[in-house]
Amino acid sequence: MTTHLARAVALALAAFGLTSIVPAQATAIxxxxxxxxxxxxxxxxxxxxSGPGDPHGLDGSDNDGRACESNPCPCGTTAPQPFVGGTSTQNNPPPAPVVRRNRGNVVKVTDGDTLKVRIRGVGVRDVRIIGIDTPEVYGGTECGGKDASERMRELAPVGSTVRLISDLSQADRDRYGRLLRYVERKGKDVGRAQVNLGQAKVYVYNHQPFRRTSNYQRVKRNARQNARGSWNTCW
Structure with missing residues (x-):
């Protein structure tokens, strides 16, 4: 009786094509x-x-074929371009450089001109603000150093959201590997504010003016004439 029942069940399953049911395996991406x-x-x-199309969005919005350009070196390059239509695309000029814009949150105020920022989609990076120089607080505190650091904590407090903007007239990083960026918070140029408060001097590296130089110089003259900040006590 049992044998007949088993055979009947097998025939029924075969009739409905259910003799080899294999669950589909989901692929986790x-x-x-x-x-x-x-x-x-x-x-x-x-x-x-990962194949064509940059499925993980590592190239960012500039589409220059370079992934995660804010990550530290060693740095890689794009793959050779294919030979198309009788002309090698490797002979084409490289893509024009673009201004990099990122948002992040301040993790630490290092001193009056340097921040540590958690950049969205990138990670934590040291950021040296373009165009300013403040008195040192490491390796021997200079006059005005503590005040400049304190003003920076007010302008860009820990946890605040900031916007980082590169300058095509300047390098992407300094010799210490820090990102060189303008820093803006709530639409306010933080570096310019430090100059206006008399806490920073205008800094032009290697005789290569940055794009906001004239504006910063004008603010500096006003701060010096009115003896604000370190112009009154240190310089």
Whole structure:
């Protein structure tokens, strides 16, 4: 009786095509961002291996073929371009540089001209503000150093959201690997504010004026004439 029942069940399953039901396996796709990679080269290698179209969005909005350019070096390069229509695209000029704009949150105020910022989609980076120089607080505190750091804590307090903007007339990083950026908070230029308060001097590196130089110089003259900040006590 049992044998007949088993045979009947088997025939019924066969009739409905249910003799080999195999559940479909779901493929888990893990999205990556720049914070997952220790270096730019690692992010570049991953982007190239991920296939065309940059599925993880590591190239950012400039579409220049370089992944996570705010990540520290060693840095990678784009893959060779294919030979198309009888003309190698490798002979074409490289993409024009673009101004980089990022948002992030202040993690630490290092001193009067340097911040540590958690950049969205990138990670924590040291940011040296373009165009200003404040008295030192490390390796021997200079006159005005503590005041400049305190003013920076007011202008860009820890936890606040800031906007970072590069300047095509300047390098992307300084010799210490810090990002060189203008810093803005609530539409206010933080570096310019430091100059206006008399807490920073205008700093032109290697005789290469930055794009906001004339504006900063005008603010500096006003601060000096009115003896604000360190112009009254230190300089």
């Amino acid at each position: 893990i999205d990556r961002d720049c914070g997952d990679f220790a270096t730019q080269a690692a992010a570049q290698a991953f982007m190239l291996a």
